[in-house]
Amino acid sequence: MKQHLVLRVIAKQLLPLILVFALYVQFHGDFGPGGGFQAGVIFAAGVILYALIYGLDATRKAIPPWLLRVGISLGVILYGGVGMAGLLLGGNFLDYGVLADDPVAGQHLGILLIELGVGITVAAVMITLFCAFAGRRR
């Protein structure tokens, strides 16, 4: 899409907004609508927009495939790791109350971490799926 000047300029201006909005949805999910899943999808949508406009090679340069594969597993590991951390600190599996001195603070921390795990996995999965589809020739 080298010839579409308008698309390229507009996409370049929209991209930071989309990515920042994804981070807002991610970390503001405790207070407003949203959470890890939605944030991951919005983040992936931003990257997919970049891939649509600037091509798959530029996207692969910006986000290498190994990073995506690490991201897919890292989110699940983070989620499970928070659960195991609760187990090791003397609580039940996925019991966030024991993560901090104050149970409510522990809940906050646990929810933040697992939402981050969900977000990382979902974003990486969506980008990987798009790259797998778009990178395949007929």
Next chain:
Amino acid sequence: MIALALIRLRNLFAVVMLSGIYSLVSAGLFVVMDAVDVALTEAAVGAGVAMVFMLSTLALTTGQEKMPPTHTPLLPLLVVLITGAVLIYGTADMPLYGDPANPAHQHVAPRYIEDSPQEVGVPNMVTAVLASYRGFDTLGEVVVVFTAAIGVLILIGGSHSSRRRSDQDDES
């Protein structure tokens, strides 16, 4: 209306576009029903990313539905009509939408609403339920997404890279 057009159309590109519009309309419907979290998900996934995936699949395959229906539509129509009639008959017994006396609002919802501000301290109760009370379910969902990605990578990504490797072997 959109669903009817979806069924009638043979041009798959238009079908994908219409399904995206359908998702967006449902997202609006969810907002009207005060389910903002679900609406956000539907708008982002259904209207955004899923459409891109379907379009990229179309780019790999073809844009037109080939097979005209060869079977007679009478028996399926009968089955659909009977099932639909039974379902509509069933909705007559459903409680009113938004009625506080509904069974769904009697069981665990009051406990979440009353205790989650003290127990979890997160203003968005949907997040509190999803991430804390139902944390194990959400873990399962993440693992499902993870497994789906692995499956797609095995089906599509792997063959691509192996073919490219064989291409490079041919060149060398």
